[in-house]
Amino acid sequence: MKQFLRKFYPSLYVDEISEIPLDLLRKKGIQGLIIDLDNTIAPWDQPTVTQSAEKWLKQAKNDGFKIFLVSNSTTSRVNYFMESLGIPGISMAQKPRRGSFRKALETMDLNYNQVTVIGDQIFTDVLGGNRLNLHTILVNPINRKEFFFTRLVRLAEKFVMKRFLQWFNKTE
Numbered sequence: 001m002k003q004f005l006r007k008f009y010p011s012l013y014v015d016e017i018s019e020i021p022l023d024l025l026r027k028k029g030i031q032g033l034i035i036d037l038d039n040t041i042a043p044w045d046q047p048t049v050t051q052s053a054e055k056w057l058k059q060a061k062n063d064g065f066k067i068f069l070v071s072n073s074t075t076s077r078v079n080y081f082m083e084s085l086g087i088p089g090i091s092m093a094q095k096p097r098r099g100s101f102r103k104a105l106e107t108m109d110l111n112y113n114q115v116t117v118i119g120d121q122i123f124t125d126v127l128g129g130n131r132l133n134l135h136t137i138l139v140n141p142i143n144r145k146e147f148f149f150t151r152l153v154r155l156a157e158k159f160v161m162k163r164f165l166q167w168f169n170k171t172e
């Protein structure tokens with residue numbers, strides 16, 4: 001059971017993307033950021049990136065990180081963000097399937113140990129990244145006004161995270 005749950009555990013857990021320490025990632029040898037769109041950098045129902053996320057993305061770009069959006073959202077929505085941010089990406093990514101993550105690695109021309117996956121959902125972002133043994137970072141979702149199904153998933157995530165934090169606190 002423990003081994004099974006580990007697939008759902010992120011390498012790092014922060015409140016929001018702007019709290020991710022870029023210098024720490026660099027020290028770990030990470031050069032590429034695979035980033036989820038909805039509720040990670042933008043509210044899922046709005047066409048704008050949050051101010052703090054935008055600032056952080058700019059900093060990451062300036063620091064020389066390669067950035068790639070991997071989103072399960074629609075092509076029109078993802079294209080809009082790709083254009084406005086000047087960041088490449090993949091829409092309808094079917095996370096947690098591995099294909100889109102592999103494609104992102106290939107496009108960024110980086111190895112498995114050189115990227116981190118950043119997202120707000122355990123069962124898509126964290127699980128997808130972990131299935132390829134990538135470094136993963138979980139953030140709290142930007143807004144909670146969501147579809148019923150997503151709310152159900154959140155409940156399951158809470159269950160997993162409670163156990164993760166118990167395990168994390170024990171091993172720290």
Ligand SMILES: [Mg+2]
Pocket residue numbers: 036037038039040119120121
């Ligand atoms: Mg998301």
